[in-house]
Amino acid sequence: MSARGTLFATGKSKDLDSPASFPMDLIEALRYGVLSILLLLGAAFFFSGIVGPLFALGSVEETVMDVLTRLALLTLPFVAYISGASVARRYTAVDLPRALVLAFTSTVVLFVAIAAGHYVMSFGVFAPRTSLQMTLSQSEDGIRVDAILAQGAAETAGLQVGDVITAIRRDAVDLAAFNKRLSQAAEGDPLRLRFTRGDEEMQETARVVLESDKEISRLLPGLVFALVFTAVIVFLPGHWAPYIALIGLLSPLLVGYFWVIVATFSFRTEGIVPLDGDNNFGGFTLKNWESIFAGNISGLEFNIWPILLTSLAIAIVMTFVVLLVSSMAGYALSRMHFPGRRFFLSFTLILHGFPAITLLIPIFFVLLRLGDIPVFGDLVGFNTVGGIALVMVAFQLPLGVWLMKGFFDNIPWDMERSALIDGASRWRAYWEILLPQIRPGLLALGIFAFIGGWNAYIIPATYSIGSGVSNLPVFLNELIDETAPVDWNQVAAVGLFQLIPIFIFFIFAQEYLLNIYAGGTKGSS
């Protein structure tokens, strides 16, 4: 009994059976916090102090290492608070006040430690900042100089208390814009300030200096934020964490999609904010979409429907042929023995790894010659949808054949034998019994092929030179090439237009997938 007890009585259950004393918990929380601080500091040093210089030796740009270093330093406080608060989380359900006090205490201690570190290293809020050494406030006429440091940069430049700054060079500024310009400036940069003194318009050049004031009060917003953050961590339901992490990681993508959608409906955008002609929020318009259907973008004339049809034709022909050929080839490779089977298998694998681009020119000649064949050449020669589809299919087939072979391999022999004995011909067993078993595979391959055909650029662009046969991606490129200046909102609209059929395709495919899993090709053992 005792032996068994020592064997299994490990783990965290002890914490709730007999809660540890508060100081013990606090020490544990701080230990985790400090540990994560050290870890991230180590990471930062690793990137900036070890890998960075190594890269520099090979005269490779070290931007990435720079970014990683900054990322480590930026996430450092958050990770520390999370590790501290995670100790408190085990009390959330049983003793909430205790959890909060524990979390806040550890956060405050960690905050002080980090702040002290920043203070000593002149980093973060204590980092030297660019300054003109005067105090400003926004007034109706412009930015009023409220106070000025003796011997400071502003005084040296000749500014006085009471001056009202209106512009830097010729750009009118308010206080926010002024501070932005200042923060972006480097030490020693000249800023030519226009200001009024009384009724007199004046202009002086001030040189930016670096100033480290190390004012403790700057820490206050940070502390408040840290405490709020800690509270969120304490209350956050555990199963949300993966979603939050995922959303964080996905956010660049989501922002991208958001921009595309916003951009197509607006006059112009600054970042992801739609703006009208006067730089105010707004400027929503359907003009981008109208001109797609009107067939005239920035002077480039076109008709969208044949282009759309070409895209569709390539995608559909490709899907159909790839599915048909791959499934039949996959079946043969999986079920039949014939001379050269192994060679064929390894050869298709090599083909799959072969970069398509290297074959562009040889295939160009093949298509040219194919075009010389009567009738057949009109279908699959150079400058035809069939020819483009043929080449695309060829590149897609190795993947398809291997995929299908794998799926057929997974169907038990017995099922096919059973069908044969039940009275089916081999063809019928393939069609009625085996194909339904690999529906998910067919669907996956079909989606691959369709999207591959729909988004095809390099092959249609190469084999449809100067003809009416161009698909949407080729057209999109043409749009960017042949208009100046490029109207990016217009480009976004064409891009989104190209996405619509894919969306529709996916909505239906989704249902089909659900059907498969609910209705069950899964089943007998």
Place this chain on the structure above:
Amino acid sequence: MKVTIDNLSKKFGDVVGVENLTLHIEDGEFVAFLGPSGCGKTTTLLTLAGIYKPTDGLIRFGERIVNQVQPKDRNIGMVFQSYALYPHMTVFQNIAYPLKLKKVSKSDQHDRVRQVANVMGIGELLDRRPGQLSGGQQQRVALGRALVKEPDVLLFDEPLSNLDARLRLTMRGEIKHLQKDLRITSIYVTHDQVEAMTMADRIAVMSEGHLQAFDSPDELYDRPKTLFVAGFVGNPPMNFVDVSVAASNGRFFAETESLRLEVVKERGEPPASHAGPVVMGIRPEDIQITNNGAVSGEIFVVEPLGREDLIDVRVGRHSFLLLADTEDRRQAGERVSLAFDMEQAQFFDPATEKSLLWQ
């Protein structure tokens, strides 16, 4: 339908699946192919089904040679170990599939599927899919699908090995009963000798691609013609001892350094006339623990089987398995004396592994 197999061989490249197999299966007979894994029994079955084409030899269904006939034209039904139901079809569609392929009219399909389903006790499940059925139900569906087209020959490929022990017992009885009812020639592949013994009219024992024996279960049990058959048929397996049999004064004795057993005349004569040592076989049920047996030994291990205990007794360097009443409460290490029922002893030639008693 009579099934005749003449000198059948099936090779996969250099690998021999089955070699020179000759079997004559009577109309309406239930034959089991029994043998360990890889003995060629499933290969033979699939060759009969037409999935494999014979490398050599002839297969006749009735008078028709079917060597090159496609499976679909053989009018056979088959039940697989994995059931091999079609997961994307309902139970009804599964059973109706052979009829659909035979182009039976819809209403006939409906009637016959219902009929078969009721016989199999799965009339309630016709709208379900195989994935929603238990193993036993799936096996009934598979059996129904094999039966629905009224086949001339029914083939079973270890149909019960995926079922639990209790269900296996039930299905065993049902299949046997059904076969007797329908009088369809049936061939049943199994590695479980209990299944073969209980169900089959005749058993074809196979080993390494060769037919070892083809006889009724009793015959195989009482008069095994080879060492392999003797060892494979019967559970727990027969005990084998290398002995020399000698005659003295018209009495026959089987001897080793630690054993001396008198053998009855009709069993002792043939091995005695055989030059050199022979293998003696004796079944566990033919050895009794008694107070005054001829042989004494020590119990090595006791395995309770519930109804009786399986006991391993060491006699000198020999080891004998025997069965004892659980009431006796035998313990390992106990010294016991054994009585051998030598009227049941078997003798084999160690070189040819053939029986010296039965040819």
